[in-house]
Amino acid sequence: MTTEQQSALNGHAPPATAAPAAGTEVAVAIDDVTKVFGRGSSRLVALDGVSLSVAPGEFVCLIGASGCGKSTLLSLVAGLEEPTAGTVSTGGRRVAFMFQEPALFPWLTAVQNVELPLRANGVGRPERRRRALELLDSVHLSGFAGKRPHELSGGMRQRVALARALAQDADVLLMDEPFGALDAMTRDLLHELLEGIWRRQGFSVLFVTHEVREAVRLGDRVVLLSSRPGRVLEEFDVHGERPRGLESGDTVQRALEIKARLNEEVMRHVS
C-alpha cells in the first residue's frame, strides 16, 4: 500500500463527526430518525436512529445496499413521509426532488413540464416561459422545448426532470438514483452538467446511488448506510479536485475502499 492510499484510508471520518459543530449552519438536519412501516407481523424498521447533516452548498452522496432505506430517507427530507421518531429539518429551505424515473407529466411538452413548479410558485406566464426556456437551455435542450416526454430519449427526459427540479429554485436538491437507468456515456456527461450547475448555484445536494464510483465522482462526502435496519455505518470525506474523472485513478481507488466496506456489510448479512 502506498502512502497516498494510506492517507486516503485515514481520511475516513468516524460517524461521530456527523453532527456539525455548534453554530455551524446546516441545510438539512436529520436527527436520530427512525421510520417504521406497517405494524404487527408486517412491521418493518426501514431506518433506525439515522443522524446526518448536510451543510449549505455541500454535495453529499448516500450509498447502501438495495432496500436499506435510502429512498425513504429522501422522502422524509422532502416531507412526503413523516418520521416515526426523531426530527428532520430543512430550516424552511426549499426542497426539490428528482426521482429515478423522470416523472414528467406525459401530456405536457418539455417546456410546459419545466414551467409547472414556476406556476406553483405564482410566477406570471411570460416570465414563466422565459425562465423555463432558460433552464432547458442550461441542460442543453433548448431545441426540444416543444417535444412531449415520449418523444425524448431517457437521458433527455432526465435532463428535463433536472431542469424542472432547478425551476423550483431550491436550496436543497434531493436526487434518488437519477442517472441509474442511463448509458455510461450519457451519465458521464450528466455528471459534469450537474456538477457545473451545482458549483455555479451553490445549493446542497443529497444524492442517492448504489454506484460507489458515482458517489466518489460527485460527492464532497459519501455516507454509507447499513441494511435492515438502516443506520449510518460510516462517512467518507472525499477531498480532491473537481471535476474528477469517473475512471481516474483516485476515484477508482477511493471507490474500492468504500466498496470493500460495503461488501463487508453485505457479507455480515449473509452469515
Added chain:
Amino acid sequence: MSAETEDAAALAGLDNLEQDTQVKTRPSAGEIGARIWRSAWPKLLAIVLAVAIWEIVYLLNLKPHVVLPGPFQVFPNLWDQLNHTQLWKAIGLTLRQAVEGFALALIVGTVVGLVVARVPPVRAAVGSLITGLQTIPSVVWIPFAIILFGNNSTAILFMVIITAAPSIANGLIAGVDLTPPLLLRAGKTMGLRRFELYRSLVLPAALPSFVSGLKQGWAFAWHGLLAGELLVIVPNLASIGVLLVSDQDQTDMTGVIAIMIVILVLGVLVDVLFNTLNESLRRRRGLAQAPSTAKGWRLATGIAR
C-alpha cells in the same frame, strides 16, 4: 474549447443520434389515400359478406318475403326514405334529444364523479351505488320515467341522463384513482397543492379514463334513448323510435329493417368519433400502440401533427 462547451457538444451529438432515427416525413396525398384504403377494405368486405348472407337467406325462402325481405327490397326503401324529409327530421330530433340528454348527463356525471372522488364519506356512501345504477337495464327505468314525468320528452331526456351519468361519473372516479403515485409525489414536491394539484395533475391524468367513461355513457344513453322513443309515445314528435313503432304497427318489415340500418350507422359514426378522440389523446401521451411497421409509425405520427 472549454470542458463545458465540449460536454454540451457531446450531448448535442447524442441527442441528434437519438432523434435521427425518428425522422418524420409528411405523408403525400397518395399515401393518405392508401392508408384509408387499407383500413377501409376489410370493413367493406364485411358489409358485402353480410349482405350476401342476408340475400342467400332471403332466397332460401325460410320465411315469407313479407316477413323477411331481402336487401334488394330494403335498400331501395331506405333510399326512398332518404329522399324524403320525414326520415331526416326524425334523425334530427333523435340526435337532438341524444345530445341534450348527454350534455346534461355530462354535467351531472362530472359533478357527482368529482365529489365522490374527492370526499371520502360521500364515496363510502354512494360509490358502489353508482356502479349499481350501471347494472340496471335501461328499459327498467321506463315505467319510472313515465309515471314521474308523463308521456313527454322530459321522460326521454331523463332516460338518457339516468343511463349515461353513472358511467361518466365512474370513468372520472377511476381516472382520479389511477393518477400515477409517482406523478403525485412529483407534483407534491413541486409545490402543487389542492386546486392546482387537481388542475395540473389529477384531472389531466384522469382524462383518458374519463373519455372511456364518456364512450360507455354514450352507448348506454343511446340504448336508453331508443328504449324511451319506442315506449314513451310523445304525441306529434316523430323520432326514429316513433318511425320504427309505426312501421311495426303496419307490419312493414322492410321499413323496420331500413330504420334499423339508420340506427346502426348513427351508432357506428358516434363510436368512430369517440375512438378518434381517445386515440389522439393516447397518441399525445405516447400511449398509442406502436404500429407494426416503421412506415406505419411515420404515417401515424405524421398525420397526428
